[in-house]
Amino acid sequence: MKNKGLEQRLSDEILTFLDSRRTLHLSSLDEDGHPYASYAPFALGTECIYVLLSDIAVHGRNLKQNSKAAVLIVEDESQAATIFARIRVNYQVSAQHLQIDSEEYKTGIHQLFKKHGDRIHNLAELSDFNLFKLTPLGGRYVKDFGRAFSIAGNTLTGESIDRLRDGHKPRVSA
Template structure:
């Protein structure tokens, strides 16, 4: 269980960073086990992430077939000081397809509407659009070289947060 001031500060950093982005990179897996990457607008609610995807789109099909995904929320290239060390949060997630007007539907759609406007409400009325709840299981927060943290648990910041100390090592060179 987290109890240090540093962990509380990192929780806030992670949540603030994720909330500052409007889209995420989404990796899904097809019926043959092949990965597919895409992106989606998202909203945060109930310590999870909501996305509204068409079942016509490859990522929508994949999430219905295989309810596992990875989501990457990453700093814009244009604002990153070092492209090799862009700030990012990566989540391994369990995916729940929330059926139209089932428990959780209104909350998920309203969360998306609050963040992205009426387009979310309009799309939710199309039969091919499905609401997915992405539930974190574990993740990694990287905020620069030597500043990486892993976490686990079913929240956007996890229950356990560990500084990853297995850093970069210089190659050994042979003397001539």
């Protein structure tokens, strides 16, 4: 995308949208490489997403075994202008299990606490809960029909945002 002003507006839109959401959908891979869909509360970090997951939960175990995952953060159905084109951001991510004694762990727990309150500190005190940092590897931002954008790079808004122009096409009769 050549228009830096438009790219900055889209970056701001994406961050505002992400900040307005409290949960994400998470697709992780089990030990056989099969996808597993779930959800989790999240908080934003500097160019990353933090999630606090239990070992009891399938997705928590999956991320410890395989760092490849995908997230979807989507507009609430009740707020959508149309159910067929809900605002959403999805990312392919790399998950990193953060060690409890690291500064990044403290930062992630603090971000989650700011977004979700005291429950985070209670959960973080349990030995089966682990903090993961999800780093984007690229993604998409969709804001309506025909208004989809590719997010390239390892940040929440990418190093570049490009409009996808290969839109819907009518079905051809045989």
